[in-house]
Amino acid sequence: MIEVNNLSKRIGSVQALDGLSFSAQNGTITGLLGPNGAGKTTCLRTLFGLLKADSGSASIDGIDVATSPIAAKRQLGLFPDPCGLYDRLTPREYIEFYAELSGMSGRDVKTATERTLQQLHMLDISDRRCQGFSQGQRMKTALAQAIVHSPSNIILDEPTRGLDVMSTRQLRNILLELKQQGHCVLFSSHVMQEVAALCDQVVVMAKGKVVATGTPAQLCDLTGCQNLEEAFIQLIGSDEGIAA
Secondary structure (H helix, E strand, C coil): CEEEEEEEEEECCEEEEEEEEEEECCCEEEEEECCCCCCHHHHHHHHCCCCCCCEEEEEECCEECCCCHHHHHCCEEEECCHHHCCCCCCHHHHHHHHHHHCCCCCHHHHHHHHHHHHHCCCCCCCCCCCCCCCHHHHHHHHHHHHHCCCCCEEEEECCCCCCCHHHHHHHHHHHHHHHHCCCEEEEEECCHHHHHHHCCEEEEEECCEEEEEECHHHHHHHHCCCCHHHHHHHHHCHHHHHHC
């Protein structure tokens, strides 16, 4: 479970987060939806400890991110940019490396790596170097390092950016499997179709604040709109919507 309470963060002259509050539950997929500059990435970087909030708090499974950053990170899996893989490593080597970084050692590393390779159906590519991988293969390898230590929470920042249609579909299926296994999945996006297809809860953000929360259907009912895109534009205002 991820909880954000009255989180504020100023970056230079920009108030990136302005009293942001929401929660993401276990066994659900929560989407942060907002235009560029809404504060989505700043929020996720604060949750992972890459940025320090000016005020407010964030917790992962009840662990305060600011006061116990290492313990909080162990409950998190962060999906990085798939293009940032170490091309000279094989997926097995890459996953083992991140398992060790998460605090595993010895036989646990080997066992967790093998389990993850099987879970993501990667055994056929497990001992090939990542150089020359397709987008889908790179996406799976990047996701594998995020889940190898069995975190209860998975964070993704615009995860389908740069992925082709088949890779995007694979990722969606994997995220739904993680949800069914009881994980808390939190991701940012401004792709309406993606959010509508995946999310149990949508947190609409603008200018560092929460504008509305609810299921895609609830947001449509709230605004009297026929689809999520129209509801989004109405909630944040047409000028902000154009910026997305």
